[in-house]
């Protein structure tokens with residue numbers, strides 16, 4: 552009888568080898584490494600997340616728990632805990648009210664808009680924060696996106712609190728005022744409001760949104776087969792010139808830098824690690840991590856993720872992105888949120904300011920698009936390849952050094968421009984060279 556049961560669970564698991572895993576069971580395997588379920592991972596029938604010395608999360612279809620039992624793998628169901636603890640958190644409607652209140656408090660620098668609606672019709676809110684907020688200025692563009700895993704809720708609360716703090720301190724706090732005056736900041740507290748409302752990882756269709764972005768071998772703007780939430784983020788990314796961003800998760804405490812999907816080193820490996828260490832150093836739980844040296848990790852070295860937002864963001868859009876895990880548990884008590892904000896507030900501000908660690912070009916005419924080939928000439932020679940731009944502006948976050956930009960535009964401009972990134976220029980907040 553037992554053998555028959557095991558055989559039928561195996562059959563169930565083996566027939567699940569679809570392109571995208573449907574999440575029906577959310578489990579935590581204790582005291583093991585993902586190698587124990589390597590066959591399931593290879594078959595593409597489960598997803599793994601948050602691997603630590605304690606164990607790992609595993610997501611898959613109905614039958615996964617009994618299958619793990621049949622293999623004697625000690626595990627528990629995360630769902631009942633998520634449901635009970637997350638019950639104390641604000642609803643989507645309450646988050647919407649908080650965002651509208653922040654906008655109303657300081658409408659000169661805050662503009663709330665929706666990039667589209669979730670599967671069940673909830674607005675996907677983004678707050679634009681900048682001086683002259685109604686105008687698309689030539690300023691470095693930064694973004695935060697949180698909680699594309701609906702149950703990883705800490706980041707939604709922290710980004711909303713950050714928006715509220717900026718709304719109330721603009722004009723009186725010099726650091727915040729300077730940042731807002733010289734940058735365009737876009738904050739999306741909830742990419743998966745349906746998942747958060749249902750207290751689950753996936754969206755309303757049971758899909759993990761952070762495995763649903765185009766892979767590096769695919770077309771980066773292809774909407775086919777993508778969930779609606781991903782489609783709106785892809786379309787939105789195309790309209791902007793983001794050069795630095797982070798996405799927030801929960802389940803452990805670490806800054807995860809690219810790449811996630813390949814063991815190759817990222818072209819900005821040393822630099823993006825420095826930025827990640829900068830975030831972690833200001834956060835006591837990160838810098839004192841016993842799990843991750845310095846509170847940071849290379850993504851693939853931790854575990855491979857394909858179809859994630861982080862790699863897609865830089866590879867197709869020159870938008871350098873890290874993934875920030877904010878809390879050991881995905882479901883901290885709501886009363887612990889102020890403590891998490893205290894631990895992350897300076898890090899969040901620090902990371903936004905790093906958008907000025909770069910150089911750009913601008914044009915006097917509007918509507919110019921083209922490409923910029925980038926070669927670093929000092930202190931090391933390095934070819935970063937070519938990047939597309941539109942809206943008559945281009946900007947790249949880069950390490951300190953001297954660079955040559957080879958600018959080609961649709962109206963036949965073909966110019967080589969030398970730019971530099973150094974301490975003085977970073978402090979000036981807007982390092983743009985006028986091309987024509």
Ligand SMILES: [Zn+2]
Pocket residue numbers: 700703761799800801
């Ligand atoms: Zn996550």
